[in-house]
Amino acid sequence: MSFGKSFRSHFPYLDPSVTPVNHGSFGLTPGCVIEQQKRVSEAHESYSDRFHFSDAEHLYARQIQALARYLRLDPRNLALVTNATCGVNTVLRSIKWDFSRDKVLVHSTSYTSCANTVKFLADYYGLRYDVVKLDYPIEDSDLLTRFHEKLATGNYRLCMFDLISSMPGVMLPCEQLIQLCKQHDVLSLVDGAHGAGLVDLQFLDTLQPDFFTTNLHKWLSAPKSCGLLYVNPKHHSTIQTLPISWNYSNQNCQYIPNPTTAEDRLQNENLMHNKFWFVGTMNYAQYFSIEEALKFREETCGGEDRIREYQWQLQREAVPLIVAEFGPGARLLQNSTNTLAVAGMFNVNIPLPEKYSALKQKLASDPYYFMDFKQKCFALMFSRKAFLPFIYHNGELWVRFSVQVYNELEDYKIGARSIKSAVMEVLDAEHGA
């Protein structure tokens, strides 16, 4: 079946009156994956004791194996986590910090929850941190210089950066940033929330960052919510599950410093599995539907290349249409080397008339005013059933559009009109107020 609106038949739970142009926030799960999730829940209820004590470990291992095959990664470095924020929390909260000395580097466009985790460790335990300011559109070379200047000071133990930022939805030169961290002997923690299903992740095994995490429910068709955590082998012994659970004290979860037997070596290689397969009683149905999600992408969608090709093609057609809807001054958020947009996400600004300059000033300077403004626009877009997220960044209102296999050109006209009219309506009301 060809992609586009007719492909929505694979997503039977989607309200047909909704125009889904915001895949990036929460993903949308194929019907076959939701059905699998229900089957797992029912199997779980049918005999919980056996499910937990006997079946679950095997089912967990199968998902990791399937992911490793599909993403072409070494399964021994992978673990399932609830989502990318949990992945980041898992790492940041099981590093043996020296709170009196250690410092972390983040960037101004880091995902709020992840930046908050660093801020929490600072507020509660004294971890120090600095922020690299990023103003889009930015050249990769400029971005790398800003990170380099900080990292070269030798002040940092860890640097957390995005593969693809959330708002605006843009790609960072992640591979160079990993190398930069290595060069300066700084731990790299990559927030790849939007990675799996949008970007080839094989660089993980070649570049070997210290830590990487991605959601699987956003772009890889898994149910809400699944995340993947990659941990460099040298940290397998350090990183612990969130919450700390049964396995923390298990014999087979302890790293053996100088393994002499094959059994010892095997234990060291299996640490990630042994620690992460069980983190207490929870709903494992989403995890155990990952294989089904990969099958959907491979068999029903025809694989990652075909998906990406469709996304790029549709994006190319959608941009001029949106720019025309948004009016003079609207443009794609892009730099000179065309590295910012990704297959599934791009950003276009809504030019705001000069008469709103005072309001623009307020949107830029008062985060609480912006939040309130955003909520009003959201409500209007919900009622129109065409929702798009946006931010006020570097003097412009940037709208993030998502592109997925169930989209077609018409969606972007509907989406662009929905958000433009919502923004203008709220601005008008605020201006008049």
Place this chain on the structure above:
Amino acid sequence: MSFGKSFRSHFPYLDPSVTPVNHGSFGLTPGCVIEQQKRVSEAHESYSDRFHFSDAEHLYARQIQALARYLRLDPRNLALVTNATCGVNTVLRSIKWDFSRDKVLVHSTSYTSCANTVKFLADYYGLRYDVVKLDYPIEDSDLLTRFHEKLATGNYRLCMFDLISSMPGVMLPCEQLIQLCKQHDVLSLVDGAHGAGLVDLQFLDTLQPDFFTTNLHKWLSAPKSCGLLYVNPKHHSTIQTLPISWNYSNQNCQYIPNPTTAEDRLQNENLMHNKFWFVGTMNYAQYFSIEEALKFREETCGGEDRIREYQWQLQREAVPLIVAEFGPGARLLQNSTNTLAVAGMFNVNIPLPEKYSALKQKLASDPYYFMDFKQKCFALMFSRKAFLPFIYHNGELWVRFSVQVYNELEDYKIGARSIKSAVMEVLDAEHGA
């Protein structure tokens, strides 16, 4: 409809060939609650943007309100968490520890995951801890003396103890322990994993411990997995979600030290809600089925009193039957004031023949041998579809039986035979080996 085997029709996903005598480990969810969970998942998929940004907060608040009404607790002190272990982790990992000075007190029968969390904080950041050794059957007065002796030293910042321990499944004099902590100015963290649905929790609002957490999927008929966290008002400003999420930096999540307006006071009262209603993209379907679970207990089961009455009645009949099956020397785990057994759980020992004394020694002294032994017994019980958990404690093999509304006397005969034959078979094989 009367309780017993016929009541199993309300649990349509239970494998009918299974004898469910281990409710305590994972709970069993009524069919109507599972159906509600599916409906929520589908609603979530139908329009994720609106679900997350608009519906979820209201749905979350409704569950808290329903729980507060049902458990007769102040809703402002409550938050939903994934399970009790997550509740314990939430607390232990957002206390502003002074790692160089602070010390924690736990007991030897603390739940492994929770004890592990303390151990982790010790291993990674230097938190110190001590363990009160408990050997069952123990008199409450003796237990209280052991805690008192430690707490009176003034060495502890926090004491973590169970309301009902997992293994053996016994009640602790929780109210007196809370008072003991208050008396010695030590923070109390109560692991009430088995609390909701087995014990009246109104003591929380009268005694006001510092922290309390319970599962809702074990005994309160909620889906896997839901937990409730109670936080004393004086700690609402300190405790943060696990993982740290969006709300950490929200204006409405900040405590206002000297509130002067009604709005400020309201914000301080709503801190738990404002922080905990959203912790990122995850499956909220289990949370949003809690109301349905309470309706099941109230309307279909006839309320907590009727449930508890049935559990006690059935337990009274089951004990002599099990004792007869287990043979001479078998007895209920109980103390002189009859405070150990709870409505839904009790323990009976399997007397082990003298010829196994060397193996008994090994079971008592080598935790890894015990784990291996347990796994072998588990496999046999799975194949017999009548599973019971057990521990080797204080020189005896104690089996934990659960009592739930779908049980009847026959189940305990089947269960007792399943575990006795499994244990004897494995002992025989080990003895011969």
